[in-house]
Amino acid sequence: MSLLKNYPPSYLYPFRHPKPEGVIEKVLFNLGSLFRSAGQGMDELGSLMLGNGGMQESVGPNLAYAPVKYNPAAAPKAGIVAPIPASAQRVLGVKEIVLPSKAESTFIAPNANVLGDVKIGAKSSIWYGAVLRGDVNSIEIGDNTNVQDNVTIHVAKHSIDGKLRNTVIGNNVTIGHCATIHACTIADNVIIGMGATVLDGVKVESGSIVGAGSIVPPNTVIPAGQVWVGNPAKFIRNVLPEENGFIASSANNYDLLGQQHKFENSKVFEEMLVEEEIAKDRELLEDKNLAVHQLYIFDPQTQLAARPRR
Missing domain, CATH: 1.20.5 (Single alpha-helices involved in coiled-coils or other helix-helix interfaces)
Structure with missing residues (x-):
């Protein structure tokens, strides 16, 4: 097909923007x-x-990965302090901002909001509609952790006991859709169920499960390997062996799914044109009224079959 001929194979999926060779x-x-x-x-x-x-x-900012104003009185713990252009300094009245920090393998959905003093580990994923507000304190997320659709993660600048509280989430954690995580600590290998609320000062220890829709009151400690459910959340039983396996598989499955979504969401315009041409050729090939059933080209990088036009 014509468009496949116009671009070298190294330009197309999945190897984008290859380094110049000659x-x-x-x-x-x-x-x-x-x-x-x-x-x-x-x-x-x-x-x-x-x-x-x-x-x-003025162009609206991409809130999927946005900075906040640097406050010297609250030094960032997770994000990156960076200077801004002189023209922006004059308009905004600030010289430095705090940028979120993420690994190369992290997937952040285009309509997620990751703001300010935030650090996200390798192979983690932030899904559609999620909000991570590191505007008044820090948020740290470990490796291979998934923050699912419409989750809200925030921190505390003011609390009943007067303490500043950040949010720390460990490795291999699954946070279900629409959950709220506020100024608390979640250890490794934990599942927070869909719609659950975990409030200020809570500590969820390793290998635990918070049931869907549960509300964990402030300063609660959930011991390792326990299942807590309800409003307010209470101990129900210990985590079963098969549930331990599910905790691990959930994190790994979301890592693989996140890489697929990252690939699809990062396509450039030329790649979408190529896919459009391939789709048109497929329609022609599937038309039983046409007698053309030869001259297929299989592109190993797109994993698709196409037919060149004469």
């Missing part, structure tokens, strides 16, 4: 990077020269 390609790549950097610098300089009366172009 001498000419390397020279053009370096020149292109230089021109883009120079253009950004000139835009910033022009904005400064215009002053406060100049037009300020």
